[in-house]
Amino acid sequence: MSQTPPNSGWQGGPQGPGQPWNGPQQGQQPGYQGGQPQQGFGQNGPQQNFGQHPPQGPGQGYGQQNGPQQGFGQQGPQQGFGQQNGPQQGFGQQNGPQQGFGQQGPQQGFGQQNGPQQAMTGGAPTQQKSKAKYIIAGVVALALIAAGIGVGMFFFKGSTPAAAKGLPADVAFAFEVNLAPANADKLALKGIIDKYPSLKTDEDFGGDYKQALWNVLAKESPDMPDYSEVEPWLGDSFAAGIVGTTSEDMNDESNYVFAVETTDKGKAEAFVKAEAEDTKVQFIDNLMVVTEASSTIDVADIKKASLADSEQYKADMAKIGDNSLASAWFGPAMIDAAIAQAEDTSGVDASGIDTKTLQGTHGAIGLKVSENKLSMQYAVQTPNAPETSSDDVAAFAKDLSGDALLVAALGTNDEMFEQYWKLAESQNAAESLAQFGITGPQDLKALIGKKVGLTVGIDGESPVVGAKLETEDAAKQKQILDKIAEAAGSSPEFPLTVGQDGDNGLVAFGQDTDAIANPGSKLGDLDGFKQVVDGKAAGLLYINIEGLKSQSFYQDMIGSAGDEFSEALDPITAIGMVSNPTADHYQEGALQVTFK
Incomplete structure (x- = not known):
């Protein structure tokens, strides 16, 4: 068995945690790849929110390029969640941050190669300077172990975390790691990590949590110092942030700031000075603030206005609650920089993006653990978007x-159909739709309905796809479906069948419509679904990992991919996401992964 922990996009190594979970992408191996993650963590985060019109962060931050490409349920998660180029469209729908934040801002998610990669997750230790940054930022990596287990999002703490007091109020992005979670959380995380042989350590999480996680990382990062060098001064909280309003600002290392809780300021400062060149160390009480020597960030200004004092930050963090292993926050500057870059950078088509709606978007993410379950909760506010x-x-x-192996469901609203129709017109698709009797947003609404369900499965080597469309205008829906059936009948190479069951339109590929109306087994009877979709959902996605493992092609994948792939998925039973629009232009939801 390889020593490399299961991937999920988390690439350990001298450069710190690289890419969080790449999820089931299109045949991509979720195996943990050790070495030097070239794209800092955050790169492969949730691609595009599920639901509203999430923020289009700078570049390619949260969410991959082909992630649920147009928001939840729209075209379905095209390449799983968290593709390799970081969240392409951030939290949201098609108009959500098309490239998430990070493209050439923090280039592909936080910690990218030109972004805070070397500062936060540690650059390759080719020089003393970058090595020191990697060592200091190694503290962050402690909490990223769970990302290697299968979820791989940002780990952070909860509302107004301690180390956030050491970051300026005007940071565009911040994250904080909780190095002293509750005993119940430590035991739950240990229970999950123990399911992965390559992640096990001799240390007991209940004894010294920080040492246990440190030593897990040390297996893949031989240049990390011994834990004994940081243990005498390392406190319980670590935060990092980026100050700036443009992509250029966010790629300037002098705008990176780190805040570490210490138990011995003298030893902490001596450690940094011994390991790092051109570094400035300042203190706010027991918080050590570390920046480039050339940085203009000053603790006097932080004392006057810290991130922990920001009302916007506190409101977002309160939405995700306390007791997280870690938390991340992105402010309006991050998204606004992404919008500006999308409009200025060649190769990026921003014509279909409602930039005015997206401006000012901000939000928070928090990762929590319970027995046999990891949950990533998020809350994103788009102040200029209409309430839906x-x-x-x-x-x-x-x-x-x-x-089905994958199920997506979405509740629709009039705003969505207005936008879908504008998109169809902008793409010159309106004329093609007219042949089916679809001439405007109301016709789209009649066809698609107020609730949409999509199932995808496999029969041998053939795909089995079904769509169930609950409408409020069954008569109009039938007219459109009849025209679709007529067109499908003239194309035998594409065996699509359509039908209607009461108010539900049915579209089937690789099966008959009765199998959709009256399935042999129902999703609601699966334990995995009950565990990961356990409340209200305006949009949801479910991945049936246990069902996937029963497929013959899965065994072929195991044979060709190797032990890392098998180890990564074997303990996982189900993956689910939910999303809900809430008051004050917020979109809230969670991604949950369950384990045996």
Whole structure:
């Protein structure tokens, strides 16, 4: 068995945690790749929110390029969650941050090669300076172990964390790691890590949590110093941030700032000075603030206005609650920089992005652990977006096929159909839709309905796809479906069948429509679904990992991919995401992963 922990995009090594979970992408191996993650963590985060019109962060931050490409349920997660180039469209729909934050801002997510990669997750130790940054930032990596287990998002703490008091109020992005979680959380995390042989250590999480995580990382990062060098001064909280309003600012290392809680300021300062050149060390009480020597960031200014004092920050963090292993926050400057870059950078088509709506978007993410479950909760506010609401689709989804490997469901609203139609017109698709009797947003609404369910499965080597569309205008829906059926009948190479069951339109590929209306097994009966979709959901995604493991092609994948791939997925039973629009232009939700 390889010593390399299961990937999920988390690439350990001298450069710190690289890319968080790449999720089931399109045949991409979730195996943990040790070595030198070239794209800092955060790169492969959730691609595009599920639901509203999430923020289009700078570059390619949260969410991959092909992640749920147009928001939840729209075109379905095209390449799983968290592709390699970081969140392409950030939290949200098609108009969500098309390239997430990070492209050439923090280039592909926080910690990218030209972004805070070497500062936060540690650059390759080719010089004393970058090595020191890697060592200091190694503290951050402690909490990123869970990312290697299968979820791989940012780990952070909760509302107003301690080390956030050492960051300026005007940071565009910040994250904080909790190095002293509750005993119950430590035991739960240990229970999950113990399911991965390559991650096990001799240390007991209940004894010295920091040492246990440090030593897990040390297996893949031989240049890390011995834990004994940091143990005498390392406190319980670590935060890092980027100050700036443009992509250029966010790639300037002098704008990176780190705040570490210390138990011995003298030893902490001596450690940094011994390991790092051209570094400035300042203190705010027991918080050590570390920046480049050339940085203009000054603790006097932080004392006057720290991130922990920001009302916007506190409101976002309160949405995700306390007791997280770690938390991340991105401010409006991050998204606004992404919008500016999308408009100025060649190769990026921003014509379909409602930039005015996206401006000012901000939000928080927090990762929590419970027995056999990791949960990544998020809350994103888009102040300029219209308030929307959608029907709860959790009960609707329970009647979909339990044999499917992937299920997505979405509650729609009028705003969505208006935008879908504008998109169709901008792409010169309106004329093609007219042949089916679709001439405007109301016709789209009649066809697609107020609730949409999509199932994808495999029969041998053939795909099995089904769509269930609950409408409020069954008569109009039937007219459109009849024209679609007529067109499909003239194309035998594309065996699409359509039908209607009461108010539900049915579209089937590789099966008949009755299998959609009356499936042999139902999603609501699966334990995995009950565990990861356990409340209201205006949008949801479920990946049936246990069902995937029963497929013959999965065994072929195991044979060709090797031990890392097998180890990564074997303990996982299900993956689910939910999203809900809430008051004050917020979109809230969670991604959850369950283990045996």
